Amino acid sequence: MRYLSTRGHAARPGFCDILLEGLAPDGGLYLPETYPQISDRLAELRQVWATRGYADLAFEILKLYIDDIPEADLLALCRKTYTRAVYGTDAIVPLRPLEEGVFLQALSNGPTLAFKDMAMQLLGNLFEYELGRRGAELNILGATSGDTGSAAEYAMRGKQGVRVFMTSPHGRMSPFQQAQMFSLLDANIHNIAIEGVFDDCQDIVKAVSNDLDFKRRHKIGTVNSINWARLLAQVVYYFAGYFQATTKDTEQVAFTVPSGNFGNVCAGHVARMMGLPIARLVVATNENDVLDEFFRTGMYRVRTGGDTQETSSPSMDISKASNFERFVFDLLGRDAGLTQQLFKDEINAKGFFDLSAHPAFAQAQAKYGFASGKSTHANRLATIRDTSARFGEVVDTHTADGVKVAREHLLPGVPMLVLETALPIKFAATIEEALGHPPARPPGFEGLEAKPRKVLLMAADAALVKAYIAEHTAA
Numbered sequence: 001m002r003y004l005s006t007r008g009h010a011a012r013p014g015f016c017d018i019l020l021e022g023l024a025p026d027g028g029l030y031l032p033e034t035y036p037q038i039s040d041r042l043a044e045l046r047q048v049w050a051t052r053g054y055a056d057l058a059f060e061i062l063k064l065y066i067d068d069i070p071e072a073d074l075l076a077l078c079r080k081t082y083t084r085a086v087y088g089t090d091a092i093v094p095l096r097p098l099e100e101g102v103f104l105q106a107l108s109n110g111p112t113l114a115f116k117d118m119a120m121q122l123l124g125n126l127f128e129y130e131l132g133r134r135g136a137e138l139n140i141l142g143a144t145s146g147d148t149g150s151a152a153e154y155a156m157r158g159k160q161g162v163r164v165f166m167t168s169p170h171g172r173m174s175p176f177q178q179a180q181m182f183s184l185l186d187a188n189i190h191n192i193a194i195e196g197v198f199d200d201c202q203d204i205v206k207a208v209s210n211d212l213d214f215k216r217r218h219k220i221g222t223v224n225s226i227n228w229a230r231l232l233a234q235v236v237y238y239f240a241g242y243f244q245a246t247t248k249d250t251e252q253v254a255f256t257v258p259s260g261n262f263g264n265v266c267a268g269h270v271a272r273m274m275g276l277p278i279a280r281l282v283v284a285t286n287e288n289d290v291l292d293e294f295f296r297t298g299m300y301r302v303r304t305g306g307d308t309q310e311t312s313s314p315s316m317d318i319s320k321a322s323n324f325e326r327f328v329f330d331l332l333g334r335d336a337g338l339t340q341q342l343f344k345d346e347i348n349a350k351g352f353f354d355l356s357a358h359p360a361f362a363q364a365q366a367k368y369g370f371a372s373g374k375s376t377h378a379n380r381l382a383t384i385r386d387t388s389a390r391f392g393e394v395v396d397t398h399t400a401d402g403v404k405v406a407r408e409h410l411l412p413g414v415p416m417l418v419l420e421t422a423l424p425i426k427f428a429a430t431i432e433e434a435l436g437h438p439p440a441r442p443p444g445f446e447g448l449e450a451k452p453r454k455v456l457l458m459a460a461d462a463a464l465v466k467a468y469i470a471e472h473t474a475a
């Protein structure tokens with residue numbers, strides 16, 4: 001399998017080459033040249049799921065996209081990643097019923113209690129494997145508002161050849177999120193709390209990455225959500241959800257996905273393009289409704305920092321959706337010229353593009369199955385209360401946005417799977433606001449906030465971060 005850029009660059013790298021890279025050289029995102037078709041293999045894959053389990057299902061999907069890792073090694077990497085010990089159940093991503101026809105699909109039982117573990121744990125093992133083969137090293141520099149940073153750190157801790165330098169806005173993450181990250185004492189994990197907001201952290205990462213000489217000398221890489229390997233790992237749980245919700249391969253399901261950067265739901269799009277019978281992919285946003293606006297109107301309007309609200313589902317607080325270009329590329333019949341014109345020229349010049357008059361826009365729903373909706377703080381609280389009262393299920397704030405929007409898009413006779421993207425304990429203050437009591441703490445997380453911490457407080461200055469990296473990557 002070869003990969004192409006959504007903006008038309010001529011290079012056609014293989015999987016392991018783009019594994020350690022971010023954007024394509026022309027600023028586009030990588031996608032496979034074609035989507036492997038599995039419609040006539042559904043019975044066989046259902047059998048793999050039923051008899052051999054999640055890790056082997058992951059192997060069967062991943063090997064369609066990865067031909068530069070020997071199959072035996074890839075299988076071993078999948079089996080090392082997706083274990084009961086790490087995810088707490090043999091099903092790895094089990095379903096729990098809500099009202100008739102609606103299910104939660106648990107994706108948040110990994111080490112950091114958010115769905116990002118599903119992909120990041122695999123990425124950690126892939127990085128260690130590939131860096132080992134190349135005799136290379138990687139220093140991951142990131143910015144996090146909470147979930148990505150901790151998922152990356154728990155995936156990379158103790159891994160050979162990898163260090164993590166993670167910036168986060170000082171005092172802005174939830175107390176639980178801070179405790180999760182800062183209690184990691186591994187030598188290859190570096191927490192840097194920046195005196196500023198999340199945008200300051202992102203600006204620092206950009207400034208460091210734009211210093212190409214520094215970047216090369218210190219082998220700087222990223223693990224952000226545009227990484228194709230992360231997206232690919234997420235494709236697998238759409239299959240596992242489908243097989244759990246259906247008994248026959250003629251049945252269809254729908255998914256609702258709490259969305260921010262469009263990475264998670266883009267994996268659903270890939271699964272659907274492969275032939276998985278998905279009737280509808282519902283994009284749920286919070287008050288930061290860039291994506292809902294697009295699917296309703298055809299207008300994609302990037303927000304400014306000031307227009308981006310801080311909400312009680314903070315992992316969905318985005319000003320633009322960094323994976324969205326992948327879907328638009330497919331929507332436009334893979335027209336790289338037009339994709340570049342929209343995402344580079346028009347966004348840079350005007351901050352928006354408008355597809356409302358383009359014939360492709362109607363296809364987002366009619367051909368690609370997309371629908372969307374939005375949820376506010378009041379909706380979130382009401383949904384948490386209602387779901388707890390009726391079903392005894394306490395959902396996190398992001399998942400609540402998904403449940404709220406899912407209920408507006410039910411199709412008769414089609415199971416609706418709402419992806420549970422985090423556990424409530426990560427966002428305890430809002431749960432307490434909704435229910436009057438804090439959420440339950442999963443076993444193993446007792447006393448987390450009291451553990452010793454390793455974190456460095458730094459002014460929002462890229463030069464300071466660079467000096468710190470240089471000092472800690474010296475051979």
Ligand SMILES: *Cc1c(COP(=O)(O)O)cnc(C)c1O
Binds near residue numbers: 315
């Ligand atoms: C990252 C995250 C999201 C958004 O996922 P995208 O892939 O960026 O759309 C939603 N919920 C939680 C809890 C997250 O951590």
